[in-house]
Amino acid sequence: MADIPTAAISRLVTYLRILEQLEAQDISRTSSTDLAERAGVTAFQVRKDLAYFGRFGTRGMGYTVAILKRELVRVLGLNQTxxxxxxxxxxxxxxxxxxxxxxxxxxxxxxxxxxxxxxxxxxxxxxxxxxxxxxxxxxxxxxxxxxxxxxxxxxxxxxxxxxxxxxxxxxxxxxxxxxxxxxxxxxxxxxxxxxxxxxxxxxxxxxxxMKRLAFYILNPHLKDAPNSEDQE
Amino acid sequence: MADIPTAAISRLVTYLRILEQLEAQDISRTSSTDLAERAGVTAFQVRKDLAYFGRFGTRGMGYTVAILKRELVRVLGLNQTxxxxxxxxxxxxxxxxxxxxxxxxxxxxxxxxxxxxxxxxxxxxxxxxxxxxxxxxxxxxxxxxxxxxxxxxxxxxxxxxxxxxxxxxxxxxxxxxxxxxxxxxxxxxxxxxxxxxxxxxxxxxxxxxMKRLAFYILNPHLKDAPNSEDQE
Missing domain, CATH: 3.40.50.720 (NAD(P)-binding Rossmann-like Domain)
Known part of the structure; x- marks a missing residue:
């Protein structure tokens, strides 16, 4: 785990929040495409971020919301006091x-x-x-x-x-x-x-x-490539 | 400016904050090495982030705090209401x-x-x-x-x-x-x-x-490579 970008950790936190919202809506299955759309990143990015920490889904089958949520909780250390x-x-x-x-x-x-x-x-x-x-x-x-x-x-x-x-x-x-x-x-x-x-x-x-928001209001086209640093 | 990573914008905001603190301490000159140390990134990263927006220093001479600050204010759109x-x-x-x-x-x-x-x-x-x-x-x-x-x-x-x-x-x-x-x-x-x-x-x-903090308390070695995604 020596070279996980800090931005990936921030995105894991976002994925976890999305999984909580899906669970609150009684949605039990998701996919990298679905998570990506909700998080504003690419599906490739989602799979890459999750792959740092293990294999959480079945190829072509997507993810069980409850299981992926539990795994992210564990990765982030949120299962302890x-x-x-x-x-x-x-x-x-x-x-x-x-x-x-x-x-x-x-x-x-x-x-x-x-x-x-x-x-x-x-x-x-x-x-x-x-x-x-x-x-x-x-x-x-x-x-x-x-x-x-x-x-x-x-x-x-x-x-x-x-x-x-x-x-x-x-x-x-x-x-x-x-x-x-x-x-x-x-x-x-x-x-x-x-x-x-x-x-x-x-x-x-x-x-x-506030400052990031000011920048992106002035440069909205730069917001089109979310987290482009990870997509080379 | 089509592929500036969002993380670079967050770092510009940090550099601006550091420049404000230097100015408050009556420090009028800085360098990419100095900014990097204070921001917890590499000097290469600082130069790369600034280079997206122009040339702000003189090679080998570092930066004038007031000028670099004014330029970052302009880049971020903070010179307008x-x-x-x-x-x-x-x-x-x-x-x-x-x-x-x-x-x-x-x-x-x-x-x-x-x-x-x-x-x-x-x-x-x-x-x-x-x-x-x-x-x-x-x-x-x-x-x-x-x-x-x-x-x-x-x-x-x-x-x-x-x-x-x-x-x-x-x-x-x-x-x-x-x-x-x-x-x-x-x-x-x-x-x-x-x-x-x-x-x-x-x-x-x-x-x-809070969640990022929990992760990094459990994995402090991952914090040693700040923003590693940009340093390949």
Whole structure:
């Protein structure tokens, strides 16, 4: 699995969402052509993306929705529990905490943190908002797999460092900032400082979506070849 | 510009964000190596992505931050005004309306719509929440370039159709649903119905980010080759 493009992982997530919608409509069979049409890619792309992870269908017979869904859930690691803390409980943090479907697939919010004295101690979705100073001691005694960053842009880098210092290895960053891992210079080379090794940062960026949309409204013909990088 | 991968557009947005951060730190020069390190891609990738749109640096001399930033702003269409309506004014819609930086680059919220009688007529960021039934007449007399979908999942498809029926050509979908364009069967072929031609849908999906993060926490070695599809 050494050279799976990141775009393929994003597409797997899309295929899974489509399979859920098919299941909700009581549709039990699908095909690479059908998935491709719904996802806006080619059938070749669908087959190639799935082939990274195994053989899920019978040649010429398509896929059983329930089986393919179960397999994608397993590939993506969604059949296990993920404990999540949310950093920042303003409108954005609250929208995340209340986002429909966030509690599907065993993502569990286990704690909320903020620095604003006015909100520390308040209850949101049954969780008490704690002070950021208590993050480290919380992580010491509770399993935390992911931290969701929902803080203002100028606090995002520091909050990310606090998560990583506390030992959290996965960050979903909602702030419009590119998080910079801490690097050290060793023998003239930049390398990641120890605590950032194996840290994964994924971004959910409202503004990036707005900018991509602006580009494609101006250049709609470029949207005709979805994911063309994989179709040579 | 016929075969620019969609992933390249996403990376341009990242480079622009990095240039903004460099400018905020009063750093006036950068290089493909520097941009690559900050974006987590290779320097070759940076040069290749930029080369789709022109020559922005001097060979061996790197880039002037202000100039490269101005050029990316132009390429992405962010030097013009974009009028935006938000559909759905729950926690998510409000988080979007108040997201820091959303009013940079001339994205302007011009109206908010909802179907909940309890919120119609309320003020959010100086805008009065209007009923969805009034969307069409609003779009007839006001320029609307984009609609942001922040409605519950089961209403997303209908709300998207309402936007497209009203003539809005760009949709940024925040709901965890894959929006399906309406298709017609003509001479045995599926094709887009007229109103969906030239409609662009981009997704900002919280849950997709969570799922990608789960995958990469389980498979961190796959994260070592960022955007490997473009590096053959």
């Amino acid at each position: 993920w404990n999540v803390v949310i950093i920042g409980t303003g409108r954005l943090g609250q929208a995340i905490a209340n986002y429909p479907g966030a509690s599907d697939y065993q993502f569990q919010y286990v704690a909320l943190f903020d620095v604003n004295p006015a909100v520390i101690g308040q209850q949101i979705r049954g969780l008490t908002v704690q002070h950021m100073n208590d993050l480290r001691s919380f992580v010491e005694v509770n399993r935390v797999d992911m931290g969701f960053l929902a803080v203002p842009p100028d606090h995002a880098q520091d909050a990310a460092q606090s998560l990583v210092d506390a030992g959290v290895r996965g960050i979903l960053n909602f702030a419009p900032v590119v998080i910079q891992p801490r690097t050290l210079e060793r023998a003239g080379q930049h390398e990641l400082s120890d605590e950032w090794r194996n840290v994964i940062v994924e971004n959910v960026d409202f503004l990036a979506g | 974009w009028n935006v309506v938000i559909i759905g004014t729950g926690r998510l819609g409000q988080a979007i309306a108040n997201y820091p930086g959303a009013s940079d680059y001339q994205f302007q919220y011009v109206a908010l719509f909802d179907v909940n009688p309890a919120v119609i007529g309320q003020q959010i960021r100086g805008l009065t929440v209007q009923h969805m039934n009034d969307l069409r007449s609003f779009v007839e007399v006001n320029r609307v370039d984009m609609g942001f979908l922040a409605v519950p999942p089961d209403h997303a498809q209908d709300a998207a159709q309402s936007l497209v029926d009203a003539g809005v050509r760009g949709i940024l979908n925040f709901a965890p649903v894959v929006i399906q364009p309406r298709t017609l069967e003509r001479a045995g072929q599926h094709e887009l119905s007229d109103e969906w031609r030239n409609v662009i849908v981009e997704n900002v999906d919280f849950l997709a980010g």
